[in-house]
Amino acid sequence: MSRNLNRKLVAVAVTAAVHSWTAAAGAQTVVKIGIGTQDTTTNTVTAGTVIRQLNLLEKFLPKDGKYANIKFEFEWNNFTSGPPVTNSMMANKLQFGMMGDYPLVVNGFTFQSNPESASRLIAVAAYNQFGSGNGLVVHKDSPYFQLSDLKGKLVSVPFGSAAHGMVLKAMQDRGWPADYFQLVSQSPEVGSTNLQEKKIDAHADFVPFAELLPFRGFARKIFDGVETNLPTWHGVVVRTDFADKYPEVVVAYIKALIAANEWFRADPKLASEKIQEWTGINKEVVYIFLGPGGNMTTDPTIKPILIDAAAQDVKVLQNLGRMKEFDVTKWVDDSYIRKAFAELKLDYDAQIKSMANYEVKGEDKFCNKPITDPRKAGEVWVDGEGIEPFSSAACTLGAYSSLKAKGKKINMAYVFDTSRGIKLFADQAYYATGGDKTAVAPFLLKKDAEEHAAKNGGKVLSFEDALKATLSGG
C-alpha cells in the first residue's frame, strides 16, 4: 500500500494547504487541541512525536464548512508513562493521549467516573502479536540466564504497566506462586539505575527499556514478552466530548498517524536518526523496534486480538483488586478510523485481517544472493553509510568482519532469533553451531542455543567467538 498511499497523502496535503490560504481571512475562534505523547516509549512515536515534528496534523485538519472560522492551536505534552497522560486527559488539559495496553484500559476505566466525558480507543500505534517489546533484563555480570534462575530474587517492574502484565502472565503460564519472585514496583528510571547498581536482580519493563538497557551496555535480556504469547500494543484514546464536537479532527488525526507510519517505512534509517534527534532514544534501538522485521508493527487498525488482549489485561487488574467492571468492547470506537481509511481510499477490512509487518529485503552483497527468508536474515549498520541487508546470520557475521577489516565503523548489527523470529542485537545473541558447517543459529536465550547445539552436535558461541568462527569457516 505504501507507494500508492504516499501519492494520495501528498495530494491531500496539497489541497489542505490551498484551503488553509483561503481560510486565513475572516474572524476566527481558537480551538485548543492537547495531545499527550510518550516520546521515549518508542512504539508510540509515530502516533505523537513524528506527527508533531513533521506538522502532519496541520496537513489533514479540516479547513472548510464549519471549520472555516476555526483556528486550531496545539499543545503537545510529553510524558514518560501513561498514567500522567490519563490524569491530564481527565482534567481536560489533553484531548488525545497515547499509551500502552495496561494504562489504556486504566484510562478507559478511570473515565467511567468522569461526568463530563468518556474516553474511546480510536487507533492503534503499534503492536506485537506475540508480546515482544516488553522484556526482562538482568545485570550483564549476573549469573541469571533464564526466568527460573530468579526464584526468590528481587525483581522490579512498573506496576500497572504492560511489562507488569507480562511478568504476571509468565508466572501464571508456569504455574508459579505469586511469591515466586520478590516483585516490587519501580518506574523505568528508578529500575534502570537500581539494576545498574545491582540493587535488584532483574528489571522488567516496556518498550524501549528491555532493548535500551542492554544497548547501553550494563544489562542482558533473559526474557522476551514473546514467550507469553499475549499481544502487547500501544494505542490512542480521545475524550468523547471533543470527538463528538469535532469528529473531523479525530479523522484528521488518524490520517496523520497513517502518514507518519508511511514516513517511517519509506526510509527507516533516516527516520530512526530523526527520532533519535527528537526523543534521545538511540537510533539503533528505534530501528530494532520500528525498522523492517522489527519487534513492533505500526498498523493503526484495531484488531480483535488486541482487544481480546485488553480484556485479559482487565482481568489481571481485577484480580489485583485494581479495577471493577469495565467492558473493553464498548470502549473501542472504530468509526473514526474507518472514515479515515475510506477518505484515503484504503481498505480497512482488508488491513484489519493482515498481521504482516514489512520485512528485510534486497540483495546480499556479501554472500551474493537475494534475501529469501527475511526472519533468517541480518543487517549491519555502517556508520555514515547505511544499513546493509544480508541473507543469513553467517553472512551477516562474515560481512561484519570484512567491513571491520576494511576499517569501517559499525554502529550495530542485527540478527533474528532462530526459533522465535524476533530481531536481536547481534552482539547480545548466543550462537549455536552444528549441522551445516558454515551455518550459525542466533538465539536470545542461552538455553535455546544450548538445546540447538546439543541436537546438532555443535556448541554455543558468544558474538566474538561466532565472528572468529565464521571468519575461519568462510
Next chain:
Amino acid sequence: MEGAVLRLIESVPGSPAIETPSAVPPAAKPMPAHRGMNKAWRWLALHRRELRALAIGAMSLALFLLCWHLLTKYRVTVYIRFINVPSPEMVFNSLMRAARDTKFLNHVFLSCRRIFIGFAIATTIAVPLGLVMGRFRLVREFVFPVSEVLRPIPAIAWVPMSIMLWPSNEESIIFITFLGSFFPILLNTLHGMTMVDPVLIRAAQCLGAREASIFREVYFPATLPYVFTGLTVGMGVAWVSLIAAEMISGQFGIGYFTWEAYSLVQYADIALGMICIGVLGLGASALIRGLGGIVMPWGKK
C-alpha cells in the same frame, strides 16, 4: 527564672503544683465536698487558651471538610474545577478499606521509621555543625558555599544519585529524608548563632568563662529556640520529600502507596496518601514542639 519553672509545672495537668496559691483562681476555695468539681473547673480555667485553640482548630478542620464535601458533591467549576476530585466520602471509604488491611499500617510504620532515622541523623550532624559554623568563621566560609549549592536541589532530583550512592535501598530512602531535614536545621542553627547578643559573650568572658563554658552556658541556650524552629521546619521538609524518597522503595511506605495510586490513577487513594502524610507530619511537628517546651522551659508558649 522562677516564673519559668512554675509555668513548666503548670503545664503538667494534675500535678501537685496546682495547689500553689498563684495557680489557684481566687473564686475557687478548696472545699472537700466539691473538690472533684473544683479541680475540673480549675483545670478548665487553666487551660482555657488551649481549649479555645483546640475548639477553633476543630472548627476550621470541620469547615474545610464541609467545603471539600460541598465542592465535590456539586462538582463546582469556577475556573478551578472539582469535577473529578474525589469527595471526602470516597477518601473515607478508601481509608476504611485500608484500615482493615495490615499492609497499610505497615506502610505508615515504615515511613515513620524512615523519617525518624533520617531526621535523627540530620539533627545530630546539622546542630553541632551549625554551632561550629556560627562560632568559627573559617568553618562557615568553608562549608556555607557547598551547603548553599546543595540546598535548593529538590528531593526528586536526588533519586538516581541516591540509588547509586548507597548500598541498599533503605539507606537511599533515609538519605533523601535526611537531606530534606538537614538544611533547614543547619541554617536555623547558624542563624541562631549569629543572633546571640555579643554583650552576653563579653560578660561571660569578663567573668572568666572559658570557650567550652561559653559554648555550654551562653551560645547553646541562646541558640536553642532557633534550633527548634529548624527542627520543626526540617521535620516538615522530611515529609515533603517522602514521595520522592519512597519511589525507590518499590513496595512499602505511605509515599510509595501514594505513588502507586498515581500510577494506577486511583484518585481516592492518592488523596488518602496525601492526607495521611499531612496528618503524620502534623503529629511529628507537634512532638517536636512538645519536646521544645520541655527542653526550653523559659521559652514563650
